[in-house]
Amino acid sequence: MTNALSSGxxxxxxxxxxxxxxxxxxxxxxxxxxxxxxxxxxPPAADVAHQVTTASYENADALAxxxxxxxxxxxxxxxxxxxALDVLEQHKPIRPGREALRISQDRxxxxxxxxxxxxxxxxxxDISDQASLDAAIETIGAASxxxxxxxxxxxxxxxxxxAREDAAQALSEMAGAPALLEGFVTFSHEISVIxxxxxxxxxxxxxxxxNIHRDGILHxxxxxxxxxxxxxxxxxxxxxxxxxxxxxxxxxxxxxxVTPQGLVVNxxxxxxxxxxxxxxxxxxVDQFEQHIRAVAGWGLGDGQRxxxxxxxxxxxxxxxxxxxxxxERNTALHLYGKAEAKPGRKMGxxxxxxxxxx
Amino acid sequence: MTNALSSGxxxxxxxxxxxxxxxxxxxxxxxxxxxxxxxxxxPPAADVAHQVTTASYENADALAxxxxxxxxxxxxxxxxxxxALDVLEQHKPIRPGREALRISQDRxxxxxxxxxxxxxxxxxxDISDQASLDAAIETIGAASxxxxxxxxxxxxxxxxxxAREDAAQALSEMAGAPALLEGFVTFSHEISVIxxxxxxxxxxxxxxxxNIHRDGILHxxxxxxxxxxxxxxxxxxxxxxxxxxxxxxxxxxxxxxVTPQGLVVNxxxxxxxxxxxxxxxxxxVDQFEQHIRAVAGWGLGDGQRxxxxxxxxxxxxxxxxxxxxxxERNTALHLYGKAEAKPGRKMGxxxxxxxxxx
Numbered sequence: 001m002t003n004a005l006s007s008g009x010x011x012x013x014x015x016x017x018x019x020x021x022x023x024x025x026x027x028x029x030x031x032x033x034x035x036x037x038x039x040x041x042x043p044p045a046a047d048v049a050h051q052v053t054t055a056s057y058e059n060a061d062a063l064a065x066x067x068x069x070x071x072x073x074x075x076x077x078x079x080x081x082x083x084a085l086d087v088l089e090q091h092k093p094i095r096p097g098r099e100a101l102r103i104s105q106d107r108x109x110x111x112x113x114x115x116x117x118x119x120x121x122x123x124x125x126d127i128s129d130q131a132s133l134d135a136a137i138e139t140i141g142a143a144s145x146x147x148x149x150x151x152x153x154x155x156x157x158x159x160x161x162x163a164r165e166d167a168a169q170a171l172s173e174m175a176g177a178p179a180l181l182e183g184f185v186t187f188s189h190e191i192s193v194i195x196x197x198x199x200x201x202x203x204x205x206x207x208x209x210x211n212i213h214r215d216g217i218l219h220x221x222x223x224x225x226x227x228x229x230x231x232x233x234x235x236x237x238x239x240x241x242x243x244x245x246x247x248x249x250x251x252x253x254x255x256x257x258v259t260p261q262g263l264v265v266n267x268x269x270x271x272x273x274x275x276x277x278x279x280x281x282x283x284x285v286d287q288f289e290q291h292i293r294a295v296a297g298w299g300l301g302d303g304q305r306x307x308x309x310x311x312x313x314x315x316x317x318x319x320x321x322x323x324x325x326x327x328e329r330n331t332a333l334h335l336y337g338k339a340e341a342k343p344g345r346k347m348g349x350x351x352x353x354x355x356x357x358x
Numbered sequence: 359m360t361n362a363l364s365s366g367x368x369x370x371x372x373x374x375x376x377x378x379x380x381x382x383x384x385x386x387x388x389x390x391x392x393x394x395x396x397x398x399x400x401p402p403a404a405d406v407a408h409q410v411t412t413a414s415y416e417n418a419d420a421l422a423x424x425x426x427x428x429x430x431x432x433x434x435x436x437x438x439x440x441x442a443l444d445v446l447e448q449h450k451p452i453r454p455g456r457e458a459l460r461i462s463q464d465r466x467x468x469x470x471x472x473x474x475x476x477x478x479x480x481x482x483x484d485i486s487d488q489a490s491l492d493a494a495i496e497t498i499g500a501a502s503x504x505x506x507x508x509x510x511x512x513x514x515x516x517x518x519x520x521a522r523e524d525a526a527q528a529l530s531e532m533a534g535a536p537a538l539l540e541g542f543v544t545f546s547h548e549i550s551v552i553x554x555x556x557x558x559x560x561x562x563x564x565x566x567x568x569n570i571h572r573d574g575i576l577h578x579x580x581x582x583x584x585x586x587x588x589x590x591x592x593x594x595x596x597x598x599x600x601x602x603x604x605x606x607x608x609x610x611x612x613x614x615x616v617t618p619q620g621l622v623v624n625x626x627x628x629x630x631x632x633x634x635x636x637x638x639x640x641x642x643v644d645q646f647e648q649h650i651r652a653v654a655g656w657g658l659g660d661g662q663r664x665x666x667x668x669x670x671x672x673x674x675x676x677x678x679x680x681x682x683x684x685x686e687r688n689t690a691l692h693l694y695g696k697a698e699a700k701p702g703r704k705m706g707x708x709x710x711x712x713x714x715x716x
Contacts (some may be wrong), residue, residue, distance in 0.1 A: 033587065048406045293684070332387075337391065
């Protein structure tokens with residue numbers, strides 16, 4: 001624990017959404033304070049943070065003052081403007097480091113990085129215009145998804161292509177943004193590994209969870225996932241390879257497709273991840289605390305699971321079910337305190353702790 | 359859930375120590391904001407609260423402004439001045455109600471209340487001077503403890519009497535404060551029941567924990583406690599009797615001695631209790647959330663335990679053990695962010711989650 005932050009230090013967090021909120025709570029359990037930097041007013045994380053700066057990522061003075069007030073900087077989302085990072089890193093360490101952000105901010109860079117590591121991904125091609133799209137469909141096949149290279153999440157910035165005729169419409173939906181065509185992977189189910197790397201290079205993984213999506217948004221994560229011992233080992237080794245290649249410090253989410261030909265990486269997220277929320281009620285050290293431990297230079301928890309859990313996201317008007325969810329046995333509610341329950345908006349989640357068979 | 363507060367409402371908490379801090383975190387999980395009222399600067403709860411008022415309990419304006427800004431008022435400690443309660447209750451409901459505070463603020467009133475309910479307590483006598491002390495020793499025996507009737511906690515305001523000759527010295531330690539002489543109870547071990555009563559009268563109890571004290575401060579709580587099925591049932595019934603008699607709303611801690619003649623009540627605390635901290639890692643709904651649910655008018659969790667836990671308090675320089683505790687498997691750290699580790703000061707606790715035997 002050389003250079004580890006002491007209890008009482010302040011963790012700066014870029015982004016004040018639900019992930020920042022739960023990172024703040026985890027930081028408090030280790031005796032840390034948090035300072036949230038967030039452009040929008042009254043973000044969810046403000047309810048549980050020691051300090052909040054409301055300012056734009058273009059405001060260099062606000063960024064510098066924020067950085068000066070904290071001991072280390074981390075983030076809850078990967079799309080932080082490069083110019084903001086340039087300011088921040090002059091003052092305090094940013095963990096995970098900028099290489100992880102550079103790679104995960106661009107789907108093309110990310111897929112190329114993964115392939116260079118020898119990991120399997122969906123077939124993909126860089127798309128800049130109709131001609132490159134036509135050529136890519138020739139190789140990959142018409143059934144595909146066109147995605148913006150940058151700033152996509154929860155299915156946003158994506159256009160499904162079913163047949164050659166859909167290509168022009170899909171391309172116009174990209175609105176001129178650099179794009180990537182991805183082929184489909186035939187898989188039995190999707191899993192994710194929430195992995196962490198500490199400041200001295202040690203790695204810890206939580207047990208893989210099995211994910212089900214609805215309308216492009218994560219619906220449930222079930223732990224343990226359906227995996228053979230060999231697949232489980234592969235998942236951990238793949239996550240470790242990625243973490244080491246990035247000299248990563250913090251928690252990383254890796255989404256994987258389970259196929260007869262092995263595990264295929266769907267995408268990586270250089271942050272705590274929705275599919276790791278189950279750890280709050282399944283592990284003594286959850287993904288949020290694991291991340292805080294890593295960025296604070298502490299030793300990691302070992303990822304040990306004490307209970308099986310099914311996590312379910314509460315989206316939009318799922319909030320109407322809160323009273324009945326609160327009455328469920330062995331179900332832990334986690335609401336984000338968002339004022340308005342818009343369709344598609346993540347409002348909270350529940351972790352259903354599975355009782356051992358007696 | 360009629361009249362239940364909605365997610366987004368604000369819970370006012372009197373007291374900004376570690377209990378207020380953990381109540382704030384639990385409130386955030388249900389989407390509530392918290393506003394802490396605390397006379398001292400930078401209290402532990404401030405790190406995770408939406409708002410903090412730093413003012414004295416004599417400041418009626420600050421109390422009124424605080425009350426106006428919240429939807430309901432609760433507290434983390436029982437020794438709130440009556441004058442402050444008089445101001446607060448004009449604005450917003452105080453839960454648990456004032457009867458619970460009136461009774462638990464005075465050891466004599468509390469013991470009398472318990473006896474009137476038909477519950478066993480240690481033998482006791484009201485002490486106002488040397489003559490009443492001499493008379494009490496005659497009845498109760500010399501081996502006893504003299505305690506101030508009000509404002510005692512963690513062994514403070516107490517003087518042990520071993521023989522008749524100690525009586526005068528013990529009385530002088532009370533510094534003229536009204537006192538109570540308590541006889542000893544011969545018991546095999548001490549347990550506590552953390553019980554809750556909801557706004558519509560429903561009751562839920564967590565499994566009793568077994569407590570070990572060191573130097574008058576709780577050292578460990580182990581769950582489950584060593585109890586027969588009958589003793590377990592008695593403990594729950596006794597807690598229920600107390601909750602109903604007080605028309606209580608919230609979480610109450612009841613400390614009990616296990617004796618061959620049955621369970622004897624040591625004391626009650628009208629708040630979340632140190633011996634209930636294990637619930638954070640043993641239950642889907644912990645004591646802090648249970649308390650918030652009750653004061654917010656929500657239905658209670660059922661108290662179901664999913665894991666066995668041993669809780670250990672970290673006192674004073676136990677903080678030097680943090681790095682090694684952080685490395686323990688299945689051990690959850692909970693630090694309070696207090697700046698200075700004074701001897702006897704509660705700095706945090708760990709919950710060791712016990713793995714099922716395979």
